[in-house]
Each structure stands twice: as structure tokens, then as C-alpha cells.
Amino acid sequence: MKILSIISLLALSATLAHSAPDRAVTVKTTVNGMVCSFCAQGILAHFKKHPAVSNVHVDLTRKLVLLEERKGKTITDNEITEYIRKSGFEPLKVERVKESFEQAKTD
Amino acid sequence: MKILPISLLLAATAAAHPVAFEGAYQLMFGTSGSVQNLEFYRSYSARAAWGLHSMRFEGDDDEIFTGLQHNWLLKRWNLPSAQANVYAGLGAGLAGEVGNGVSPAGIGFFRADYETRRVYTAFDAKWIDSADVSRGVFSAAAGIAPYKADFDQLNTWLILQAEHATGMEDKLDIIPKVRFFKGPYFLELGSTLSGKPVVNFMVHF
Numbered sequence: 071m072k073i074l075s076i077i078s079l080l081a082l083s084a085t086l087a088h089s090a091p092d093r094a095v096t097v098k099t100t101v102n103g104m105v106c107s108f109c110a111q112g113i114l115a116h117f118k119k120h121p122a123v124s125n126v127h128v129d130l131t132r133k134l135v136l137l138e139e140r141k142g143k144t145i146t147d148n149e150i151t152e153y154i155r156k157s158g159f160e161p162l163k164v165e166r167v168k169e170s171f172e173q174a175k176t177d
Numbered sequence: 178m179k180i181l182p183i184s185l186l187l188a189a190t191a192a193a194h195p196v197a198f199e200g201a202y203q204l205m206f207g208t209s210g211s212v213q214n215l216e217f218y219r220s221y222s223a224r225a226a227w228g229l230h231s232m233r234f235e236g237d238d239d240e241i242f243t244g245l246q247h248n249w250l251l252k253r254w255n256l257p258s259a260q261a262n263v264y265a266g267l268g269a270g271l272a273g274e275v276g277n278g279v280s281p282a283g284i285g286f287f288r289a290d291y292e293t294r295r296v297y298t299a300f301d302a303k304w305i306d307s308a309d310v311s312r313g314v315f316s317a318a319a320g321i322a323p324y325k326a327d328f329d330q331l332n333t334w335l336i337l338q339a340e341h342a343t344g345m346e347d348k349l350d351i352i353p354k355v356r357f358f359k360g361p362y363f364l365e366l367g368s369t370l371s372g373k374p375v376v377n378f379m380v381h382f
Binding site: 110 | 194196197198199200201222223250253254255256257258259260292293294325326327328329330332358359360361363379381
């Protein structure tokens with residue numbers, strides 16, 4: 071019975087881990103080459119068209135592109151990498167953080 | 178006066194942004210010294226664009242070129258705090274003295290630039306050749322930004338440009354200018370030392 075409970079708990083955890091989160095997730099991408107806002111307009115143009123993205127912010131000082139995902143929707147790391155490259159830049163690292171989009175903007 | 182309407186339509190060589198982001202349209206026009214320029218391109222990837230290019234050279238007999246052009250981003254260095262680019266382009270069209278007919282013409286350009294958030298340098302060369310028109314336009318520019326603007330802020334640059342167009346009255350134009358950009362809009366205002374206005378405008382959409 072104890073083993074059955076543990077298996078059930080593990081199954082439930084796995085299901086929760088793979089389902090889309092019910093809160094907005096913030097995605098931070100470190101990007102090289104972003105020194106000019108006029109040249110980086112493609113980043114805004116591309117991500118604004120993605121149905122899973124509700125907010126985009128480009129931080130030239132920290133070399134970051136911040137995305138806010140819509141609740142229950144996800145943009146994949148591959149899509150992020152592809153969009154940054156289509157905009158003419160080189161993505162270095164994509165990470166999903168616990169901070170809200172607004173907190174991440176002001177860090 | 179006959180030059181004015183076309184001057185208002187036509188952009189400068191040293192402000193050119195030959196390839197933008199994938200899917201972008203870019204419109205560039207303006208006047209720089211004795212050369213006016215109009216370019217409209219579609220970037221079908223982040224490394225290539227094609228479109229229309231028109232140039233006018235003011236002189237005793239004004240000369241004009243209009244044609245289709247393909248641009249390539251040959252190399253880009255995306256560095257942690259800088260970006261450097263090498264571009265080239267080739268085109269074909271018609272050129273001639275205004276009012277005296279036209280003949281087939283070719284155009285080619287080479288451009289290299291390096292930029293940080295505070296420093297800008299660029300070298301640009303263009304060649305146009307036809308039976309009646311043979312011109313080269315060469316420019317070098319360097320600039321500084323008095324402050325580091327954030328992505329959403331107005332960017333301001335102070336730029337000094339030297340420009341030479343072969344066969345023109347002035348051997349070398351020295352052009353101090355101020356560059357502003359915000360969002361997808363870009364504007365340069367300046368003047369040659371001999372008082373000719375310099376105006377360049379670009380937009381991406």
C-alpha cells in the first residue's frame with residue numbers, strides 16, 4: 071500500500087511537471103551583439119508575433135531579451151534561438167526564471 | 178530648383194543599412210552633399226536583401242541611376258559589447274544624364290562597420306558604371322554617443338563623415354551630423370562645410 075502511494079505521488083508529480091504552468095513564466099535570453107536599438111528591432115518584431123508571448127523587453131546593458139509567456143502557453147528554447155538568429159544576433163543562454171516579468175526588468 | 182523635388186525623394190550612402198532582420202522592409206532616403214539616394218529593400222533572411230536603389234549626382238548635368246540591387250551580409254561579429262559587419266551588393270539598372278536618355282548600368286558596393294553603444298565607425302564605397310555615367314562614392318564616418326541609451330530611449334550620436342564622389346565639384350565633403358533613432362525610425366541631420374544640407378531617414382517595418 072505504501073509502495074502504491076509513492077508510485078501515485080511520483081506519477082502526479084511527473085504530470086504536473088510536464089503540464090503548462092498556470093502562471094506567466096519569464097524567460098531570460100542572453101544575447102551577444104545587441105548594441106544598437108535600431109538594429110535590434112527585429113527581436114521585438116519576431117517575438118510579438120508569437121502567440122505564447124505576451125511581453126518582450128530588450129535590455130542592452132545586461133545583454134538580455136526578456137519574454138513573458140502567456141499563462142498556459144510556452145515558447146520553446148528552439149523557437150527563441152531561431153527568432154534571435156533571424157533578427158541577426160547570437161543567443162548564448164536561455165533560462166526560465168521564477169521572477170515576474172516586471173521584477174526581471176528592474177533587477 | 179529642378180533638383181529640389183528629387184532631393185526630397187532621394188538618401189545618403191553612409192547611413193545605409195543594407196540588410197535588416199528576416200522579413201523586414203527597409204526604406205532609406207536622403208541627401209548628402211551632392212549625392213542623393215533612395216533605397217527600398219526586403220530582407221528575406223538576416224543575411225540577404227533585395228530591392229530598388231536610385232541615386233542622383235548633382236552637377237552641371239545631373240546624372241541619375243535607378244536599378245534593382247541584391248545585398249549580402251558577408252560577415253557579422255556579434256561580440257559581447259560590440260557588433261561588426263561586412264556587407265556587399267550588386268545591382269543592374271539604367272543610368273544617364275537627366276534629359277539625355279539612359280543606358281544599361283551596373284552598381285556595386287562594399288561596406289564595413291563597427292559599433293559599440295558609445296563608438297561608431299563605418300566605411301562605405303559604391304561604384305556605378307554605364308556608357309554615360311561612371312561614378313564612385315566613398316565615405317568614412319566615426320561617431321560617439323554622448324550617453325548610453327536604453328532600448329526604448331531616444332539614441333543620439335555625433336558623427337563626422339568624410340565623403341568623396343568621383344567627378345564632383347567638391348573633392349571631399351566633410352560632414353558633421355547628428356544622428357537620432359528611436360524604435361524603427363532613424364534620422365540624420367547635418368551639413369557639409371560648404372553649407373549643403375545633409376538629411377537621411379530610415380525606417381524598418
